[in-house]
Amino acid sequence: MLEIARYEAERRLRGTIALAVGIGVLSLVFLGFFPSFGDADLEGLVEAYPPAFQEAFGIQAIGTIEGFLAIEVYQFVWLLLLGLYVAYAAASSIAGDVERDRMDLVLSLPVSRGRVVGETFAALALPVLVLNVIVPIAVYGGVLAIGESISVADLAMVHLLSIPYLLTCTAIGLLLSVMITRASVASRLAIAAVFVLFLLESITVSTDGYEWIGSVSPTHYYDPTAILVDGTYDLQGAVILLAATAALVLIARALFARGDIGS
Template sequence: MFETARYEASRRLRGTAALAGGIAVLVAFFVWYFSVLDVEGLTQAMESLPPAMLEAFGIETIATIEGFLAAEVYNFVWVLGLGLYFAYAAGGLIAGDVEHDRMDLLVSFPVSRSWLLIEKFSALLVPIIAVNIVVAAVVYGGAAAIGESIDLAHLVLVHALSIPYLLTCAAIGTVFSVIFDRADVAKRAAIGLVFALFLIKSVTANAEGYEWIQNVSPMNYYEPTPILIDGTYQLADVGVLLVVFTVLLIGSQVVFQRRDI
């Protein structure tokens, strides 16, 4: 038991290191850039932007390092970038093995298809957890290095609460992975849907009468800005993401069990 999970996790170690290292370097640059930034001038420019644009892109303030990182890093690199990445990665979980004729061998092992799917999906926890730990450490240490301080509890929260969101994005990719036989098709469909959901959240942020449409977007239930700045969040939002993640993963199991390989 868990042999598949261990094997899949080991295959992701190199990619995880590259992902965590790349984002850590990018985040370190943004932390340094804040130390040389003309905060006053940028704040004045920000105040001239339409409120709808500020809300759509999760910009509350850039006068503090928390607000700056929330706007520049967490609302784009985390919400959009990592959301797309894990949807894309999950899109190849099953479809990749089916396309390359490896699935026949895997399903011949004494393990159910449902459990096989769970083990392959669980390997995604390696990059999800690793990138959160590495980047959180870089943000906290980098802020201290430039003479700034970030509330550690808020930083831990913004990373911990991103895990249900990233799992939901990965579950979206998994659904497409069990539907399509070609990994490229599943991956493209997954990132297309996640990006469309991001646009729905952004475009309808201040669309009077259409705010309800945001409820279909997982981005509506994970907002890094208030978490990082004030430490405010809604447990109900976390619950929604966990429920959606569970439903999508169970749905993927049902489809995978019934499909002909």
Template sequence: MFETARYEMGRRLRGTAILSILISLYTGFIVWYFTVLENVPIEDVFEELPPAMRDAFGVESLATIEGFLGAEVYSFVWVLGLGLYFAYVAGGTIAGDVESKRMDLLLSFPISRSRLIAEKFSALLVPIVGVNVIASGAIYAQVTAIGESIDPMHLVLTHVLSVPYLLVCAAIGTMFSVVASRAALAERGAIGVVFVLFLVESVVGGADEYDWIQYLSPTYYYEPTPLLIDGTYDLIDTGILLAAFVGLLVLSQILFHRRDI
């Protein structure tokens, strides 16, 4: 039972380790760079940034380690980078097996299509959880090493509440994966949609006449910088992300049921 999930999770371990190491190395550089800028009037640079840019990348304050990490790490790596990454990876889960004819073998076993998607998707929890656990520990250690302090609860909340957001991005990729005939099409379509949704919320959503459109983007419901600085969050936003994730996954199962393999 759950053989597919165990097999797929095993395949994700090596990639999770590599991704975690790369992100930890990047965050280490950013934390070190913060010490270099200690004597630079960085708040003056912050004030000169266009409001649209500050909103797009969650820049609130560059003088504190929390604000600096929020702008240089979380807004880029977690919101945009990992969002695109998990959309891309999920985009190849089903479409790749269909393209390689491996799906014919999988469906010959006594397993429903809905369960197959659920088990394959569950394997993505390995990198989603693994990267957050390893990176959060690395960031806390790196910040402590330079003599700065960061609220550990705020840091934990920032990573825990990123999980629903990343699940939505992965679910978008899964939906593309069940309808596309080739893995490359599903992967490109998924990262394209996630990137457009990021732009919609960060750029277009700032205009008063288009204010409503930002609610369509998952990035609207996850803001890491306020979480890091003062622990501000809204559980309703998290609930919306979880509901969107479940809805997209169920829709993917329905579409896959109707697809002729």
């Protein structure tokens, strides 16, 4: 059982560890700049940004270690760049195997198409879990190294609650991977979809009467700044993201089960 998931997970493990180390080192580099912020005109810096940008990234709190981490690491690297990455990786999974004719070999074995999609998603979840174990250790160590302190509970929750968000981005990529048989096209569309959803939430969050439009974006349900700066945990948002993930994976399974791989 789970042979496909194990094979795909092992194939991605080395790259996942390298990515985790890379993000951890990048986080340490960002933290190394934080002490110099004490000499900066933070109020003037904040006012230089457009109101929509301030609202979207919570930049008002950049003078605190929590706000600095939320903006420099979690809003940009974790929420945006990592969300784009997992969607990209998922979009090339099924489509890549179909394009290389490897899927014909897999389906010649006693395995259903639904199982292929389900186990592929399980393997794609591995990077999300590994990153959320390794990176917070590096971040916490970096915070202590520069003589600052941060709530361990809040740091743990910013990573724990990012899992549903990143799984949703993964599911978006997986859905596109079964809909489009060219991996390069599916990957580009996945990046575009996640980025457009990110922009949709960022643009509508400070508008009057149109905030509801942003509710279709996964970023609407995961706010690193609220977690780190205010200690506010959106557990309901996490449940919504998990439900959306399950729905997207089920749709992907249904489409792949009925689709013509050769088309």
